[in-house]
Amino acid sequence: xxxxxxxxxxxxxxxxxxxxxxxxxxxxxxxxxxxxxxxxxxxxxxxxxxxxxxxxxxxxxxxxxxxxxxxxxxxxxxxxxxxxxxxxxxxxxxxxxxxxxxxxxxxxxxxxxxxxxxxxxxxxxxxxxxxxxxxxxxxxxxxxxxxxxxxxxxxxxxxxxxxxxxxxxxxxxxxxxxxxxxxxxxxxxxxxxxxxxxxxxxxxxxxxxxxxxxxxxxxxxxxxxxxxxxxxxxxxxxxxxxxxxxxxxxxxxxxxxxxxxxxxxxxxxxxxxxxxxxxxxxxxxxxxxxxxxxxxxxxxxxxxxxxx
Amino acid sequence: xxxxxxxxxxxxxxxxxxxxxxxxxxxxxxxxxxxxxxxxxxxxxxxxxxxxxxxxxxxxxxxxxxxxxxxxxxxxxxxxxxxxxxxxxxxxxxxxxxxxxxxxxxxxxxxxxxxxxxxxxxxxxxxxxxxxxxxxxxxxxxxxxxxxxxxxxxxxxxxxxxxxxxxxxxxxxxxxxxxxxxxxxxxxxxxxxxxxxxxxxxxxxxxxxxxxxxxxxxxxxxxxxxxxxxxxxxxxxxxxxxxxxxxxxxxxxxxxxxxxxxxxxxxxxxxxxxxxxxxxxxxxxxxxxxxxxxxxxxxxxxxxxxxx
Numbered sequence: 001x002x003x004x005x006x007x008x009x010x011x012x013x014x015x016x017x018x019x020x021x022x023x024x025x026x027x028x029x030x031x032x033x034x035x036x037x038x039x040x041x042x043x044x045x046x047x048x049x050x051x052x053x054x055x056x057x058x059x060x061x062x063x064x065x066x067x068x069x070x071x072x073x074x075x076x077x078x079x080x081x082x083x084x085x086x087x088x089x090x091x092x093x094x095x096x097x098x099x100x101x102x103x104x105x106x107x108x109x110x111x112x113x114x115x116x117x118x119x120x121x122x123x124x125x126x127x128x129x130x131x132x133x134x135x136x137x138x139x140x141x142x143x144x145x146x147x148x149x150x151x152x153x154x155x156x157x158x159x160x161x162x163x164x165x166x167x168x169x170x171x172x173x174x175x176x177x178x179x180x181x182x183x184x185x186x187x188x189x190x191x192x193x194x195x196x197x198x199x200x201x202x203x204x205x206x207x208x209x210x211x212x213x214x215x216x217x218x219x220x221x222x223x224x225x226x227x228x229x230x231x232x233x234x235x236x237x238x239x240x241x242x243x244x245x246x247x248x249x250x251x252x253x254x255x256x257x258x259x260x261x262x263x264x265x266x267x268x269x270x271x272x273x274x275x276x277x278x279x280x281x282x283x284x285x286x287x288x289x290x291x292x293x294x295x296x297x298x299x300x301x302x303x304x305x306x307x308x
Numbered sequence: 309x310x311x312x313x314x315x316x317x318x319x320x321x322x323x324x325x326x327x328x329x330x331x332x333x334x335x336x337x338x339x340x341x342x343x344x345x346x347x348x349x350x351x352x353x354x355x356x357x358x359x360x361x362x363x364x365x366x367x368x369x370x371x372x373x374x375x376x377x378x379x380x381x382x383x384x385x386x387x388x389x390x391x392x393x394x395x396x397x398x399x400x401x402x403x404x405x406x407x408x409x410x411x412x413x414x415x416x417x418x419x420x421x422x423x424x425x426x427x428x429x430x431x432x433x434x435x436x437x438x439x440x441x442x443x444x445x446x447x448x449x450x451x452x453x454x455x456x457x458x459x460x461x462x463x464x465x466x467x468x469x470x471x472x473x474x475x476x477x478x479x480x481x482x483x484x485x486x487x488x489x490x491x492x493x494x495x496x497x498x499x500x501x502x503x504x505x506x507x508x509x510x511x512x513x514x515x516x517x518x519x520x521x522x523x524x525x526x527x528x529x530x531x532x533x534x535x536x537x538x539x540x541x542x543x544x545x546x547x548x549x550x551x552x553x554x555x556x557x558x559x560x561x562x563x564x565x566x567x568x569x570x571x572x573x574x575x576x577x578x579x580x581x582x583x584x585x586x587x588x589x590x591x592x593x594x595x596x597x598x599x600x601x602x603x604x605x606x607x608x609x610x611x612x613x614x615x616x
Contacts, residue, residue, distance in 0.1 A: 011356070014356065015356040015593070018354060018356050018359075019354060021488070022353065022354050022486050022487070022488045023486060023487050023488070024487040024488060024491060045330065045377075046326060046327060046330050046600070047357065048319070048322065048323040048326050048369075048370055048373055048596045048599075048600075049355065049357070049358050049366065049369035049370055049373055049596075050357050050358065050369070050373075051326075051373045051376055051377070058357065061356075061357035061358070062356055062357055065356055065357055065358075065359045068359055069353075069359070178330050178331060179330070179331050179332040179607075180329070180330045180331070180332060183332060259567075259585075259586070260588075277567075278567070278601055280568075280604060280608075281600065281601045281604035281605075283597075283600055285323070285593075285596055285597045285600050286597045286600060286601060288356045288357075288593055288597070289591075289593045289594045289596070289597030289598075290597075291356075292354070292356075292589065292591055292593050292594060293586055293589045293594060296588060296589035297589075299487075300588075
């Protein structure tokens, strides 16, 4: 029986593990993607104390820190959750079952899809959700990035290092990224921002993407030629597991918590991008802080008298 | 006119500066102690991604990160605050005046005093509030540490590296530090914890501390001989400035905020140890997250449409 099982191995889950080790809680981290989606970021410049790292390197710092304090991190998907009285049962994709007195859900988000024809068909054949991963394949080519927040803008800047031309398509009239990224967009001549524009269809030629069809004509037509289409329109909270044990979600599918990161189910805490806490400012640093605070709560619940 | 003046240059204030730079806010950091009181910690093992640093080194990371993004950090005490309509006026000890549209208060705490005879008299002559700073002076000697939370326990462990004997005096019956520190206390044979014990008086011999007089006899008497007395009983929020512009404090003198770290005064945010947010789990990581969130709020207030 574990004191705590942490589901999700991104920054929030790993920070929870770091704190759980400091609190001497018997715990386990289960996550399909060790390091989390921050690994997809090509540069993180705003995690205080560790400027300018790649997402992969920052994630590795968290993993190494957690492991250094003795954490067991299992790279496995959680496929089922059950609750029997005050005990939670966690089933992983390799068929193992773990029992715990408390849970921290740090499952994060999956990338939102555009939902247009051609998106599924050309996935991996020009359609991508990860500029960091795939930018080097587009050297000297033309690419389209869809979105207007941080991931889209930083992705476009990264792509401009390789591609000849980057079109940033945003449905609204004003980018909503951190101003430092917007300034980067303005400075980069290879990037052209097309406002108020939506993709109707991703078109291909044979096996590969050849361009996108738009709802409004730009540069003389509705067809924009491009070899790559990067979709960066945000995330969908991964809350399927939460529902299995009665954890409530809001209408946008985020998990609401109290100030101590507790969900509506006693013993179940929720941290990072899957939660609605600080939804308007979801950052690596807020995710890790939430992980720490949740463990303070778990410790108080199980053993009382916790303090920092 | 600055967009933002940040008062306090500890982790919370420096993180706010990092975010303010990312948001391209014209801002200034003013703080009497650049790096903040975390510099007094001999080891910080729970800031995710940077394990095992000294407090000084961790503080330096934050300072360097903030400066690297272009921050101006002025090492000066703020002595007065005024508010004229929507403009705040900040006066520093060197007589300069700065005007700003928004303020972040990150003033932290000062160390709480025991308030017993001999404490002021022998300050710097055996009485200390900083084990990290002064431990090396007590090689082969006997010391007393007062307190039962993280700072007292980690301080006692650090002192045991130098001193022959460390008495940890706590007024309650059970230490309330992070379990990892408590385990460290239990493992260290040089440390003896005396529960339910209070110091009545710090006694000296000539110029220096010679011991403490207790309210209950231990080891045969009420007088415990020691060359050093380290007082680690927590902090008092530094809220004098806040009062000058109508910022409300709670009965323990912490500044309450909403979830976005705003105080009751529009345009004034409050982060880190001086605030009541997450008071039960005040950590470096929570302080820096609060700094980030406050800047998201400042940006929204001044320019609207902020996003991570």
